[in-house]
Amino acid sequence: MILPHLSVLNSKRIVLASGSPRRKELLDKLGLKFEIVPSIFEENLDKDDYPNCYDYVRQTSIHKAKEVFARLLKQRSPDAMPHIIIAADTIVEHNSTIFEKPSSKENARSTLMDLSGNTHAVWTAMTILVVSEDGKSVQVEKHVLEKTLVTFGILNEELVHEYVESGEPMDKAGGYGYQGLGFQLVESINGCNFNVIGLPVHSFCKTMVALIEELNWR
Amino acid sequence: MILPHLSVLNSKRIVLASGSPRRKELLDKLGLKFEIVPSIFEENLDKDDYPNCYDYVRQTSIHKAKEVFARLLKQRSPDAMPHIIIAADTIVEHNSTIFEKPSSKENARSTLMDLSGNTHAVWTAMTILVVSEDGKSVQVEKHVLEKTLVTFGILNEELVHEYVESGEPMDKAGGYGYQGLGFQLVESINGCNFNVIGLPVHSFCKTMVALIEELNWR
DSSP: OOOGHHHTTSSSSSEEOOOOHHHHHHHHHHHHHEEEEOOOOOOOOOOOSSHHHHHHHHHHHHHHOOOOOOOOHHHHHHGGGGGGGEEEEEEETTEEEEEOOOOOOOHHHHHHHTTTTTTTEEEEEEEEEEEESSSSSSSEEEEEEEEEEEOOOOOOHHHHHHHHHHHHGGGGGOOOOOOTTTGEEEEEEEEEEEHHHHHOOOOOHHHHHHHHHHTTOO | OOOOGHHHTTTOOOOOOOOOHHHHHHHHHHHHHOOEEEOOOOOOOOOOOSHHHHHHHHHHHHHHHHHHHHHHHHHSSSGGSEEEEEEEEEEEEETTTTOSOSSSHHHHHHHHHHTTSEEEEEEEEEEEEEEETTSSEEEEEEEEEEEEEEEOOOOOEEEEEEEEHHHGOOOOOOOGOOGGGGGGGEEEEEOOHHTTTTTTTTHHHHHHHHHHHTTOOO
């Protein structure tokens, strides 16, 4: 969807506030040129402060974007500031519980057995900041929030054991990597596929096109 | 799902009867070892002979598998025959019409405008042949048939023009490549994501596990 707008977007300095290799790969595939400045926001918001998991994930993405903006404001001269900062956060939710990275192999095993044969939700929130022309403040702040339902096949203990021993689950929210070996656990999805790996491509593109029109960028 | 069965499967000679780089990539990712012998079946079945598009795609996958089996039977000694031959065919269906590779840029443009803002179906049929121990006949024939619904965003003519000019649509059923630039056209999917790029991973794994049990392979 941003194909006809690439020359406009690539005339801007864009920062991706995420170290995720999959997010980088998806933005690369869109043809965007950008610099990577991973957020160092600690992702330590108290989940109990948020009535819904999507408020939690949205707030985390806002904090990630603003942390990078504030840090660059200190480090860079105004004319080296980015025009656009893009941040994202992804969580897995099942039965009103937010699943994060497993704390242990045992925890990874029990999470995967919880998800077995069931449908869970993957939420990604994105925050897009447009920096003012003088490089000193945020001019526009846009949000994307996307939910995809993921249905697992029925997993048996032998499979879960082998998968956990592969090491892949340990640094993944929900204990599986859809972009890795974990792809064979998934029976079907309902929604944006790319959301599951951390960047809801179609919604992101729509938001960027709306932004270009709103700001009358040419 | 086939993770615990890899050593059994990889003790067999497996042939993938498809030249599709995406199918190769997905089987590689599963950890399977296999040889590629693309089918030269002409894919010229008369659609009018089939009451449903899924009968058509299934028959094409059967012909692809059997063409490779027959060819290898002529070329190889019985002890060099594969144990397993895997073939697949994928089609796009919208409003009871089967979309194949565009015949021209104009045809690609009109197909994409037809799909714009609508939901179409992607069907993949797989045929898995197990060759008898003497290498001379087909012992078991298994089929996988999977449908995934794909919803396009609303495309405008400028976008479709740029996308067609990129060259990507011309060798793709339905005029788009989900694995390429076309990924940004897709708003959501319902079903197996990998089916859209030509190999329904979860169903294939389930079928292979059932086959191992049925044949008591260890």
